[in-house]
Amino acid sequence: MILVTAANGNLGRLLVPKLLADGHAVRACVRSEESAGHLRALGVADVVVGDVSDPGVADRALDGVAKVFHVGPTLHPREREMGFTVVDAARAKGVRHFVFSSVLHAITTDLVQHEIKRDVEEHLLSSGLEFTILQPANYMLPLKLRPVFERDVFELSWSLDRRQSMVDLDDVTDVARLVLADPDAHAGATYELVGPGRYTAHELGEIISRVLGRPIEVREIDADTYLKAWVGDGDPREFTHQIRVLRSISARYSGHDFVGNPNVLTWLLGRPPTTFEEYVRKQHAAFTDQNRSSPG
Template sequence: MILVNAANGNQGKFLIPRLLRAGATVRACVRSEAAASGLSAAGVAEVVVGDIGEPDIIARAVRGVDKVYHVCPTMHPLEREIGFGMIDAARAEGVKHFVLGSVLHPHLTALVQHEIKRDIEEHLIASDLPFTILQPAIYMLPLKLKPAFEQGRYTVAWSPERIQSLVDIGDVAEVVAIVLTHSDDHLAATYELSGAERLTAHDMARIIGAVIGQTIPVEEIDVETFLHALFGDRDRSSLDHQVRAVRSLNTCYSAHDFVGNANVLRWLLGREPRTPASRSATSSVNDKGPRTAMLPSPMLDAFPRPWQARRGRRPCT
């Protein structure tokens, strides 16, 4: 059985259907009964409902599973403690494969969330658990593109001139499913997951504008506006961790580019990663329209991918 944490989150919504189609038996961990009902109806075998920040929920979630995919809910104030607790519980249960959803460049510790994920990576490596670490770049999410389609503007809370690497969340979910269902091929690996294009906010606005046929202006919003968009009028004193995390994003992403390399993702997928243009085209029709075709890359033939051969694909020669 495979445990998927935060199963109703951004990644879980893409990952769970892939695992079920692959024939995996899945236990999901979510916060609400409503989410649990939807997952059960979709074919998830078991659902644990509760706050993953509570040790007893972690223990219930991990008990009896063979594999764990751990990705913490975004900006959870107890992310470090949850990560440590999941790893310790998995070790006590004798879990055979622990897959950690981390972040690209976790050693950039001026970023609050990166420092936490670096610490969790270290704890996992030191645990002697069989592990795989996945380090995705900034997600291309339909939710992030929605304002551009609805309001005709592309907003960022940092310098729009800075260059960034993005990764399609569907591609990340595909890699997670590959790693979890073909564990032996991926043990002790740390994979950077990045798309091929390196873009500024102005580039992104041009891509979206080309998809919907209009000029999309770029608007740099200040941190307070961004915080209000995320958390509304909630008391900032109750959001100390989240506020520090957002401020660190603003500072670091304004001061430095944030880029990765697509070679590892190409190899894992056996094709070119999805692009912002293909994600924008999909998002413009509520994620139900056709995607841009994903073509194989010639360089991939030099690097065998045994899990693809076992799935019935032509092995590389």
């Protein structure tokens, strides 16, 4: 049995179908009945609903589990507590292997989210569990491309002149799939997962423009504007942790590049990782198909 936490999140939605296709028994842990419904529709019969920072929920989720894939839910204020509690429950339940999706350069502790993941890494290293730590670069996300496809504007909440490395979540979940299939081969490993290229926002905009066949605008926004786009009509006063995370990202990425090397990911995949241009083409095709099939 493999437990996947945050199973309806960015990584979980891609990883769970791959594990099911490989014939693994999968238990999904999510925080809402709505998310549980999405997972059951994918074919997951065993779903635990609850907050894994609650030891009772974690104990129930880990019961009978041999392997764990844990990722903290995006921008959640109890991400550290969730990580600690899942590690502790895994140790108590005799879990064979713990795979933790952390972040590239977790030692950069002026980034709030990185400090949290660094602390969870340390707790896992001290637990006595067999482990593999994945450290992905910035995710290539549909959320960042939708404004471009809809209104020809590419927005980032940090300096447009700083360079960043990125990674396709399909590639990250392909690595997780490999690790979970053969944990002994990856025990004790920490893998930096980085796609090819080191791009400024202007260079990313040029790639998107080439794919779309039309000029686009590249715009810098502040962290508060990005939060508003992320939470929609929610009250910003209820998202104090999230704004701290996003402001720390804006400050760090405006003062420093965030880059890595694709060699490890290439070796693990046994193929070249997905490029940003390939990702944009794939997402634009999906966006176009969706609009064609939408009523009206």
